[in-house]
């Protein structure tokens with residue numbers, strides 16, 4: 720089932736989500752919700768979707784990293800229950816983000832480049848893995864949603880905040896036609912301004 724996405728202004732996006740009790744994970748109703756969360760993420764063309772974004776105030780995120788956007792080979796559509804992130808090292812990297820709950824907005828957001836992810840999978844089994852680069856960025860964006868945080872809160876300079884449609888229009892007007900053909904998407908390998916979670 721495709722779920723509606725809350726947009727900024729709904730209080731569910733600013734609330735702290737509740738942990739999922741372990742005994743809830745195996746229940747048919749919760750498993751159906753996990754399927755719906757993944758299906759909705761893919762339908763809405765996001766690389767991530769957090770449960771509060773579909774009006775469910777629980778600590779669950781869905782993530783999908785296309786192989787061509789990740790040097791590590793991508794990540795098939797996955798869910799993480801009660802995810803906890805621990806930054807590894809101090810290094811930050813700034814790149815473009817968007818969000819299905821802030822339609823069309825884009826901004827440059829600094830994120831940790833390396834982190835440790837601990838969570839439960841959809842069978843309730845523990846996950847403990849290291850993430851770098853774009854997958855690490857997406858997880859930070861999604862786990863922020865569980866704490867009522869949206870990406871502009873993480874921006875250190877709001878000057879890059881912009882509407883994606885306007886950026887693309889301006890870029891098309893400024894770019895000679897032959898360059899447009901070289902790079903029809905106008906997106907970089909790090910995800911580009913088009914990706915939303």
Ligand code: NI
Nearest residue numbers: 818819820916
């Ligand atoms: Ni988002």
